[in-house]
Structures are given as structure tokens and as C-alpha cells.
Amino acid sequence: MGTTATWDALWLDVHLLPLAPADPAATVRDGALAVRDGRIAWLGPRAALPEGATAASTHDGGGAWLLPGFIDCHTHVVHAGQRSEEFELRMQGQSYEAIARRGGGILNTVRATRAASEEELLAQSLPRVRNLMREGVTTLEIKSGYGLEPESEARMLRVARRLGRELPLRVKTSFLGAHALPPEYAGRADDYVALLCDHMLPALAAQGLVDAVDAFCEGIAFSTAQVERLFETARRLKLPVKLHAGQLSDLGGAELVGRFGGLSADHLEEVSDVGIAALRAAGSVAVLLPGAIHFLRETRRPPVAKLRAAGVAMALASDCNPGSSPMPSILAALNLGCLLLGLTPTEALAGATCHAAAALGLSGETGSLEIGKAADFALWEVERPAQLCATLGFNACRQVVYQGRCRPLPG
Ligand code: DI6
Ligand code: FE
Numbered sequence: 001m002g003t004t005a006t007w008d009a010l011w012l013d014v015h016l017l018p019l020a021p022a023d024p025a026a027t028v029r030d031g032a033l034a035v036r037d038g039r040i041a042w043l044g045p046r047a048a049l050p051e052g053a054t055a056a057s058t059h060d061g062g063g064a065w066l067l068p069g070f071i072d073c074h075t076h077v078v079h080a081g082q083r084s085e086e087f088e089l090r091m092q093g094q095s096y097e098a099i100a101r102r103g104g105g106i107l108n109t110v111r112a113t114r115a116a117s118e119e120e121l122l123a124q125s126l127p128r129v130r131n132l133m134r135e136g137v138t139t140l141e142i143k144s145g146y147g148l149e150p151e152s153e154a155r156m157l158r159v160a161r162r163l164g165r166e167l168p169l170r171v172k173t174s175f176l177g178a179h180a181l182p183p184e185y186a187g188r189a190d191d192y193v194a195l196l197c198d199h200m201l202p203a204l205a206a207q208g209l210v211d212a213v214d215a216f217c218e219g220i221a222f223s224t225a226q227v228e229r230l231f232e233t234a235r236r237l238k239l240p241v242k243l244h245a246g247q248l249s250d251l252g253g254a255e256l257v258g259r260f261g262g263l264s265a266d267h268l269e270e271v272s273d274v275g276i277a278a279l280r281a282a283g284s285v286a287v288l289l290p291g292a293i294h295f296l297r298e299t300r301r302p303p304v305a306k307l308r309a310a311g312v313a314m315a316l317a318s319d320c321n322p323g324s325s326p327m328p329s330i331l332a333a334l335n336l337g338c339l340l341l342g343l344t345p346t347e348a349l350a351g352a353t354c355h356a357a358a359a360l361g362l363s364g365e366t367g368s369l370e371i372g373k374a375a376d377f378a379l380w381e382v383e384r385p386a387q388l389c390a391t392l393g394f395n396a397c398r399q400v401v402y403q404g405r406c407r408p409l410p411g
Contacts, residue, residue, distance in 0.1 A: 007034040007041050007055040008404060014061030016043060017349070017385045018369035019068050021313070021358075024350040027385075033066060035375040038404035043369055059406075064398050065385050067349065068368050069138025069376035070330045071356035074266050074287050076176075076321035077128045078159050079146045080121055081112030083322045087295075096296050096324060097248060100220050106146070106180040109322050113146035113156065121159045128320060128328035129163055134409055135331050135395055136378030138169055138402045139357070139366055141317075143214055145176030149184075150200050153177055157209035168402045170376075172360045174242065175204055178215035178222045178230055193226045197233040205237045212263060212361075216244040217253040224252050231260045240361055246270035246302075247292065258282040264315065264359040267292065268302040276303070280310045285359040287315045288343075288351065290336035291325030304342050315359045316343070316351030334389045345386035375404040 016031040032049055034042040042050070086099050086108070099105050113121065132140060142160035147153035157173050164171030177196045185192040204210050213234035215227045221244075222230075231241045241262040245253025250270035257265040258278025265271070265279055266287035279286060286307050292298065307314055316337045319325040327333070330352055337348040357367025366374045379399040382388060388396070400407045 009035045009057045010055035011059045014066040019353045020368045021354045035404040064379040068353040071139040073356035073359040074317035078125045080116035109146045114152045131328045138376040141172045143174045143176040145179030148182035172211045174212045174214040175210045176214045212240045269300040285313045289319035290340045291327040313355040315355040335392045345389040
């Protein structure tokens with residue numbers, strides 16, 4: 001009575017996996033973690049708690065593992081409709097690429113998304129975001145790219161911003177106007193890129209809707225020269241860049257990301273040694289997306305051993321989208337990252353936390369348990385953290401804390 005609390009909240013009877021990038025395997029058994037003003041104020045072994053420290057509230061972790069909140073750093077969660085017809089076609093042997101070239105694929109979702117109102121888009125996206133939140137996601141990247149004309153792209157980004165405002169999680173947006181060529185620009189790709197550079201991107205950026213600029217650099221999408229024009233516009237607007245690079249073919253996307261000092265190059269099923277060296281030199285993150293490999297029954301793999309040897313940070317994300325990765329699950333990405341890509345469980349967990357933070361330019365803010373960072377974390381009823389990767393289809397999340405506040409697990 002009468003003592004002034006030094007902390008707002010204190011978690012006891014927890015084991016900690018801080019996932020600091022310098023030593024992602026380090027753990028603290030029987031630890032404690034304190035929060036003040038939404039930030040991590042102290043963490044360490046319970047036995048080392050400063051004498052006389054008090055907290056306004058104390059939480060009994062019940063022996064759970066406490067990890068940083070997950071960061072899903074590559075998603076297309078905002079979209080309308082679904083594409084299970086294409087799943088059936090692929091199961092009959094048709095390829096994702098062939099379906100796309102016939103005007104299906106991404107353009108199917110473009111039709112559905114253009115037709116949806118802002119409220120419909122929000123309502124259809126919410127269950128996916130809630131699923132990710134139930135799995136301990138506290139930061140979510142959301143791309144546009146299913147509008148491909150000014151008003152629909154703006155609507156997607158407004159919905160992404162609303163999700164970040166109305167739900168207790170951090171949302172980062174990426175403008176992906178260069179995702180596919182809209183039908184009205186068939187045969188005029190350069191004109192569409194000019195529209196993106198001269199009108200759409202500057203206007204959306206001026207409305208505060210864009211945190212980063214992405215593109216699909218691919219035979220079925222945009223060339224490196226076209227992406228380079230877009231990246232130059234991003235640079236003028238002082239927006240960071242990232243790229244869907246080497247999913248189906250290597251056009252030199254990783255080199256381009258390196259040249260622009262981009263946040264990340266994503267997919268990388270196809271990437272050259274020169275591309276890997278460029279990412280390393282620029283400090284760009286390789287974002288690996290095993291969901292797309294799983295759903296497309298892709299036989300190529302990103303060169304994890306080479307990326308590891310080169311010291312390129314590897315993040316892991318769901319790529320949640322209606323075509324190549326209908327998987328609003330970071331836990332599934334952890335499991336597939338290990339089984340399909342050969343990541344170790346520690347690499348997978350670091351990939352969905354500290355390295356994912358780097359891929360969003362948020363390293364100083366979240367992604368690891370370190371004093372001063374946002375108090376974004378989740379408690380897991382597992383015996384060992386590797387269990388999160390070793391299991392599929394089960395969610396052991398017990399509690400999620402976002403910016404120091406206990407978040408109700410969405411029903
Ligand atoms: N690569 C992907 O994995 C998603 N976009 C992209 O450029 C797939 C998008 C879709 O099929 O709807
Ligand atoms: Fe993607």
C-alpha cells in the first residue's frame with residue numbers, strides 16, 4: 001500500500017525467447033518481463049528482478065513460453081472473392097502461369113475486388129486478419145494490387161489502414177499497383193507503368209496510404225526496366241521499396257532491390273549468386289514464402305543454404321492471397337518454412353519476428369524482446385518453442401499483448 005508502481009505490468013512464471021537478431025537461440029528459463037508505457041521496461045531471470053520493484057498488475061504466465069508477437073511481413077489479406085475453381089484446375093494439371101496468361105489468376109481477384117464496396121472488402125478481409133491475430137500476430141503488412149486502377153487501389157489501402165486503426169495491431173501498407181497488367185491496358189504495359197508513376201503512386205502517397213512500394217517482377221507481370229521506373233518514383237517520394245522477385249523466373253529482381261537499397265526481395269525461388277551478393281551488400285532481407293511453394297506444388301526452392309552462408313537475413317511470411325497461398329496462418333508458414341525450405345526452427349521463429357521487422361523497416365520498434373521496444377508479445381502453451389514449428393493445425397496461443405495491453409483473443 002502506498003508504494004508507487006515502477007511498472008505498469010509484470011509477467012512472471014514464463015520462459016523467454018527474446019529473438020534478438022544477434023542471438024536468436026538465447027533463452028531465459030523462469031524469466032520475468034515488465035512493461036511500462038506500452039514498452040518493454042525490463043526482462044531477465046526472475047531471480048534477478050530488481051529488489052523492491054513493483055507493478056500495478058502482475059500476470060501469472062503458468063509456465064508458458066513468451067515470444068515476441070509474430071510479424072507477417074508479406075500478405076495480400078485485403079481482397080474480395082476466392083479462387084478454388086483455379087485450385088481444381090491446378091489439380092487437373094493446369095499451371096498457375098497458364099491460368100494467369102488466360103486472364104484468370106490475379107485478374108479474377110481484380111474483378112471481384114473492383115466490384116466490392118469498402119465495407120464488403122473490410123468484412124471479407126476481417127476473418128483472415130482475425131485468424132492471424134489469434135496466432136499471435138501483432139504486426140501485419142498488407143499490399144494493394146487487386147484494384148489496378150486509382151479508386152480500387154485506394155479502397156484496398158483505406159481498408160488496410162482501417163484494419164490498423166480499428167484492431168489492436170500494427171499495419172504497414174505496400175502499394176502493389178504493378179501486380180498485373182489490367183485488361184484495359186492490354187498490350188500497353190509501359191503506359192500503365194507511366195500511370196502508376198505519374199498519377200497513382202504520387203496521389204496515394206499524398207493521402208498517406210503508402211508505407212512502401214512493391215511490384216511483381218516476372219515474365220507474366222512487369223520487367224526489370226518497368227520496375228526500375230517505379231522504384232525511381234518511389235525514391236523521389238522517399239518511400240522504401242521491396243519486390244516480388246524470382247517466384248517463377250529470375251529477371252534480376254534481387255539485383256534491382258540491392259541497387260535501390262530495398263527493404264526486401266520476396267519469394268526468390270530463382271535467384272543468382274550475384275543477386276544474393278546484392279542483397280547482402282544492401283542489407284536487404286530475403287522474405288521466404290513457403291505457402292506459395294506448397295499450394296503451387298513448386299519444385300524449385302529458394303537457396304536457403306546460400307542465403308545463410310552469405311549472411312542474408314531470412315524472413316518468413318504467409319503470402320496470404322486467394323491464388324497461390326490461401327493461408328492466413330503464420331503458424332503454417334513456420335511449419336512449411338522448416339519442412340519445405342529447410343529452415344531450422346530457430347531460423348523460422350526469427351524469420352517471423354526480428355527479421356520480418358527488418359523487412360518492414362521496424363527493427364527499432366518491434367520484433368524482439370528488448371528493453372525499449374514495443375511490448376508486443378504472445379504466450380504459448382508449449383514445452384519448447386520449436387513445438388510451434390513442429391506442429392501443424394494446432395494453435396497453442398494463450399495470450400497476446402500488443403503495445404503493453406492484453407488483447408482479447410478474437411472469437
Ligand atoms: N505473387 C504471389 O504469390 C501473389 N502475388 C504475387 O505476385 C499471388 C497473387 C494471386 O495469385 O492472386
Ligand atoms: Fe505475394
